[in-house]
Amino acid sequence: MAEQQPSSAAQAPRKLLERLPSISVLGPFVALLLAVIFFSTQSERFLSGQNFSLILQQVLVVGVLAIGQTLVILTGGIDLSVGFVMALGTMVMSKFAVELGLPPLLAILCGIAVTTAFGLLNGLLITRIRLPPFIVTLGTMNIAFALTQIYSKAQTVTGLPEALLFWGNTFRLGETVITYGVVLMIALYLLMWFLLSETAPGRHLYAVGNNPEAARLMGIPTQRVLLLTYTVAGFFYGIAGWLLVSRTSVGDPNAGQTENLETITAVVLGGTSLFGGRGMILGTLLGAIIVGVFRNGLTLTGVSSVYQVLITGILVILAVTADQLSKRRS
Amino acid sequence: MELNPLPNNPGQFPLPRQQASAPARPRPVLEARGLVKRYGHVTALDGTDFELREGEILAVIGDNGAGKSTLIKALSGAIIPDQGEIILDGKPVHFRSPLDARRHGIETVYQDLAVAPAMTIAENLFLGREILRPGFLGRLLRLIDKKKMLEEATSSLKDLKIGIRSMSQAVETLSGGQRQGVAVARSAAFAKHVVIMDEPTAALGVKEGNMVLELIRRVRDRGLPVIIISHNMPHVFEIADRIHIQRLGKRAAVVNPKKISMAHTVAVMTGAMSPEELSPEELAN
Ligand SMILES: Nc1ncnc2c1ncn2[C@@H]1O[C@H](COP(=O)(O)OP(=O)(O)O)[C@@H](O)[C@H]1O
Ligand SMILES: [Mg+2]
Numbered sequence: 001m002a003e004q005q006p007s008s009a010a011q012a013p014r015k016l017l018e019r020l021p022s023i024s025v026l027g028p029f030v031a032l033l034l035a036v037i038f039f040s041t042q043s044e045r046f047l048s049g050q051n052f053s054l055i056l057q058q059v060l061v062v063g064v065l066a067i068g069q070t071l072v073i074l075t076g077g078i079d080l081s082v083g084f085v086m087a088l089g090t091m092v093m094s095k096f097a098v099e100l101g102l103p104p105l106l107a108i109l110c111g112i113a114v115t116t117a118f119g120l121l122n123g124l125l126i127t128r129i130r131l132p133p134f135i136v137t138l139g140t141m142n143i144a145f146a147l148t149q150i151y152s153k154a155q156t157v158t159g160l161p162e163a164l165l166f167w168g169n170t171f172r173l174g175e176t177v178i179t180y181g182v183v184l185m186i187a188l189y190l191l192m193w194f195l196l197s198e199t200a201p202g203r204h205l206y207a208v209g210n211n212p213e214a215a216r217l218m219g220i221p222t223q224r225v226l227l228l229t230y231t232v233a234g235f236f237y238g239i240a241g242w243l244l245v246s247r248t249s250v251g252d253p254n255a256g257q258t259e260n261l262e263t264i265t266a267v268v269l270g271g272t273s274l275f276g277g278r279g280m281i282l283g284t285l286l287g288a289i290i291v292g293v294f295r296n297g298l299t300l301t302g303v304s305s306v307y308q309v310l311i312t313g314i315l316v317i318l319a320v321t322a323d324q325l326s327k328r329r330s
Numbered sequence: 331m332e333l334n335p336l337p338n339n340p341g342q343f344p345l346p347r348q349q350a351s352a353p354a355r356p357r358p359v360l361e362a363r364g365l366v367k368r369y370g371h372v373t374a375l376d377g378t379d380f381e382l383r384e385g386e387i388l389a390v391i392g393d394n395g396a397g398k399s400t401l402i403k404a405l406s407g408a409i410i411p412d413q414g415e416i417i418l419d420g421k422p423v424h425f426r427s428p429l430d431a432r433r434h435g436i437e438t439v440y441q442d443l444a445v446a447p448a449m450t451i452a453e454n455l456f457l458g459r460e461i462l463r464p465g466f467l468g469r470l471l472r473l474i475d476k477k478k479m480l481e482e483a484t485s486s487l488k489d490l491k492i493g494i495r496s497m498s499q500a501v502e503t504l505s506g507g508q509r510q511g512v513a514v515a516r517s518a519a520f521a522k523h524v525v526i527m528d529e530p531t532a533a534l535g536v537k538e539g540n541m542v543l544e545l546i547r548r549v550r551d552r553g554l555p556v557i558i559i560s561h562n563m564p565h566v567f568e569i570a571d572r573i574h575i576q577r578l579g580k581r582a583a584v585v586n587p588k589k590i591s592m593a594h595t596v597a598v599m600t601g602a603m604s605p606e607e608l609s610p611e612e613l614a615n
Contacts, residue, residue, distance in 0.1 A: 200460045200472040207446045207457055214444035217408060218458035219429030278448050 027322060028271050028286040031315060035290065039297030046300055049176035056182045059292035060247065061086075062262045063185050063285060064240040067192055068119070068233030069263040070284045074196075075229050076209040076276025077133035081122065081141040082237060082263050083256030088148045089115035089241035094157040094251025097164060104163035112238030118144060119234015123227040141260070148253045157251035167246035181243045186285075188239070193281045205229060210277025265291060265312060268319045275327055290315070355615070356383040358420075359555050360405060360436070360524050365414035367400050374400035375411065376579030382524065387546065387556045389566040389587075391599055392576030398559045399441065399528060401576065405557070406438040406526050407431030418523070429458070435523030439530055441559075443513045447502035451494065452476075452483035454501050455516050486519045487511070507538025514542060518549045525549055526557045531565050543569050563592050572614040575599050586614040 040047040065082050072079040093111030096102045102110070118140060125136040167181035196202035207215040208225045216222045244255055270287030272279025294308045362380035366373070374397045382388050392398045403409040405416065407425030415422050418434055425431040428438070445454045453460075456479050463473040483497040494508055501509060510530060517525050530546065531539040539562075546569060550556050560566050566573060567587045575582045575598050582598055583605035590612040597603035605613075 198473055200462065200474055203449070203453060203460065203474065207449060210446040210448045211444070214446055215457070217428050217438070217440060217444040219427070219432055220458045277446065
């Protein structure tokens with residue numbers, strides 16, 4: 001058939017273009033690989049199991065927060081409240097456990113319930129009042145920050161019970177010491193990857209992000225998908241809060257502020273499109289690790305951390321440019 | 331526009347069964363009475379009537395802004411009319427959503443196709459009604475059966491012969507005609523009652539347009555009545571059993587393409603000729 005065999009002259013450039021999306025999938029791998037090779041030549045302490053375990057611990061909180069951010073961005077939205085909602089969750093957990101004397105597990109559940117409720121609130125404002133996600137989450141970011149400061153009176157909480165520190169426990173794998181938290185993060189990524197690619201609601205999330213009108217016309221309850229997405233994202237912010245107190249052993253009202261935008265960095269570096277509907281959750285894990293590798297590598301080689309910020313900025317621009325170019329093509 | 335008299339190439343395809351000689355008029359499947367839809371100050375539908383009969387291809391034509399798309403959206407549940415009633419198989423129905431209309435067996439191919447371009451052909455065919463894996467766990471987690479979806483997609487697109495190599499390629503890698511083929515196949519595969527197509531051959535080349543017409547005929551011959559909106563008069567005259575002419579938000583006339591000329595049809599459509607000036611045999615009874 002004529003349609004099946006376009007002239008090879010026309011096919012050559014088309015073939016090249018067809019490969020572009022795989023650049024956004026392969027890009028994160030290549031960037032990570034290059035960074036690892038570079039830092040291995042610069043510092044002999046870099047390439048060790050112990051150092052990689054450390055990097056994973058350092059990206060733990062951003063990594064779990066970024067699961068929620070990825071879900072939101074896949075629907076074509078954005079969440080600016082991420083880190084601040086998490087901070088509120090950690091304050092609720094630690095103060096309920098230490099000052100109200102609630103059983104630690106109940107306190108943790110209360111903290112997660114608060115972050116989940118914030119996700120639900122974001123979702124309700126976006127779906128019911130049809131406000132843009134950017135504005136809604138800018139608002140809830142400020143609300144969560146203020147509530148955290150008011151509730152904690154800007155004081156950190158110490159003396160946390162064992163259950164809150166659970167994810168800081170470690171086990172040995174050969175020479176390497178690994179925290180439970182790292183295992184949880186990887187397990188959560190694998191779980192979400194499975195749910196997104198193998199379940200109907202997971203595919204609906206992609207469809208809503210890719211073409212909301214088509215999704216609606218095909219009978220997908222788009223508003224319910226969005227509501228669920230923001231709520232589940234809120235749940236992950238609560239888990240991230242638990243991981244944070246496990247790492248730092250204190251409830252810190254000023255936590256989460258740098259992590260907030262780093263989640264977007266991780267998602268973008270991981271090759272997920274800011275236009276929605278395209279991307280892989282596992283890419284976000286790579287994105288988070290890339291940022292962690294640069295921070296760790298530059299510290300080991302004694303370079304100012306400002307350069308990590310510079311390089312991250314350049315990588316983000318590159319990733320977003322690739323995204324925009326592949327969007328324009330289709 | 332070329333103004334051919336009567337259907338082109340009448341001998342080239344079997345003419346639809348002769349309905350006029352049958353004593354009983356075919357049963358109406360989908361009807362609408364006095365539909366009104368306003369958008370602010372714009373009246374898109376101004377009390378329009380509509381009737382689709384069993385086993386027919388009914389073309390809906392009209393100038394831009396005549397309310398064709400709005401009529402079709404009301405019939406497919408995509409919008410809710412302000413006034414009027416819709417009757418399916420003699421019973422009044424109230425579609426609250428496209429899903430609602432689909433549950434009644436009405437499938438629609440929208441003008442903008444309603445596909446998710448980044449997703450695969452198989453996923454698009456089953457969008458919103460994925461095949462779930464059997465068993466308790468499959469239903470609980472709503473696990474999709476990718477293999478089965480791929481197989482069924484392959485078999486339902488097999489007749490199309492539009493050179494689609496793999497059902498697991500993204501829809502955005504397809505040509506316009508192939509995308510249209512996917513959207514038509516999706517509705518034909520699932521419709522129990524009525525298939526609605528909004529401009530299915532617009533933006534297609536001659537060859538792909540003919541392929542889609544052939545596909546529409548096959549859908550009708552399976553016993554499913556088809557509503558088709560089109561601007562392409564030769565296509566309309568080639569395929570339609572009756573033509574509904576929409577004008578200024580109302581049904582101006584229903585005409586018989588085997589008796590009326592394209593010139594008269596276009597004249598009624600544009601208002602150059604009043605429907606009363608048509609001879610009785612030009613009208614579809
Ligand atoms: N969603 C909408 N909002 C405002 N006006 C609309 C909308 N949909 C249709 N209209 C208006 O209603 C009229 C009929 O439109 P439409 O049904 O699309 O006509 P057609 O499909 O026959 O070209 C037009 O004047 C159009 O501008
Ligand atoms: Mg239209």
